[in-house]
Amino acid sequence: MSWTVTFTSKAGRQAQKLPKKERALLALLVKDLQLQGYSQPNWKNYSRLGKDVYHCHLSYKWVACWIVKNGRLKLMEIYYAGSRENAPY
Numbered sequence: 781m782s783w784t785v786t787f788t789s790k791a792g793r794q795a796q797k798l799p800k801k802e803r804a805l806l807a808l809l810v811k812d813l814q815l816q817g818y819s820q821p822n823w824k825n826y827s828r829l830g831k832d833v834y835h836c837h838l839s840y841k842w843v844a845c846w847i848v849k850n851g852r853l854k855l856m857e858i859y860y861a862g863s864r865e866n867a868p869y
Contacts, residue, residue: 783854785813785846787861795861798842805838806861813856818848829869835860843867 787795795806812820820826823836825843832848838861845860845867860868 782814783817783856785810785856785858787858791858791861795858798838798861802838802842805842806844809836809838809844810858813846817854818846818856835867835869837864841865845869 795803798806809820809823812823818832818834820834820836824839826834826836828834829845832851833845834847835843835845837843841863843860843862843864844858846856846858849855849857
């Protein structure tokens with residue numbers, strides 16, 4: 781069973797504003813999250829930020845952050861997709 785990955789409304793708006801290359805990378809990240817789960821050690825600067833909270837870099841300037849909403853039901857939510865200067869960590 782694969783994971784369900786959703787975006788908060790704010791992260792969805794942020795994703796729309798990413799440069800084209802980073803939007804494509806975010807789509808690849810979502811696919812990896814769906815297929816492999818929350819742990820993504822192959823993504824640049826991947827790390828755990830707290831209990832069930834993770835992030836990685838899409839490129840030098842752009843990051844994505846996600847949270848495991850329900851591990852049993854395999855639900856994740858991307859809550860930030862934007863510049864690393866404004867990242868919520």
